[in-house]
Amino acid sequence: MRSILTLVLVLTLALSSLGRVSSTIGGGYGTFRGVIVDAKGKPIRGASVTISGPDLTHKVKPNRDGYFEIVLPVGKYEITVKKSGYAKYTLTDLEVGPNQELSHIFRLESSRVQSAVRGLICFMSRNA
Numbered sequence: 001m002r003s004i005l006t007l008v009l010v011l012t013l014a015l016s017s018l019g020r021v022s023s024t025i026g027g028g029y030g031t032f033r034g035v036i037v038d039a040k041g042k043p044i045r046g047a048s049v050t051i052s053g054p055d056l057t058h059k060v061k062p063n064r065d066g067y068f069e070i071v072l073p074v075g076k077y078e079i080t081v082k083k084s085g086y087a088k089y090t091l092t093d094l095e096v097g098p099n100q101e102l103s104h105i106f107r108l109e110s111s112r113v114q115s116a117v118r119g120l121i122c123f124m125s126r127n128a
Helices: 002-026 111-126
Strands: 029-037 048-052 057-060 067-073 075-082 089-096 101-107
Touching: 029 048, 029 075, 029 089, 048 067, 057 067, 067 075, 075 101, 089 101
Parallel strands: 029 101
Antiparallel strands: 029 067, 048 057, 048 075, 075 089
């Protein structure tokens, strides 16, 4: 029984490694790093990050400094960051190439600031 479990474990590891190797040969992987900050550059805790691509949708949990990192298959992605009290931030058309390392600073604006600007624009357009 023990030898059967060992054999199953070895085969499982071999097959998962084979899948990674064939994916790397076929297209590869790249690394994306992001940090989420407010308008003053201070880290934002507790934001939700969703990464969407042609074959995946994945949620990432940033650390307490607003930093996150993910290894992605080669392809085009959209990254959306949300946090209560802040306007949603979406990075579109992110192209990940093989062995590429990319990074981005997600600078979130307060939703109160965005609401005030919208209100001012509406006020100005009504009085024009």
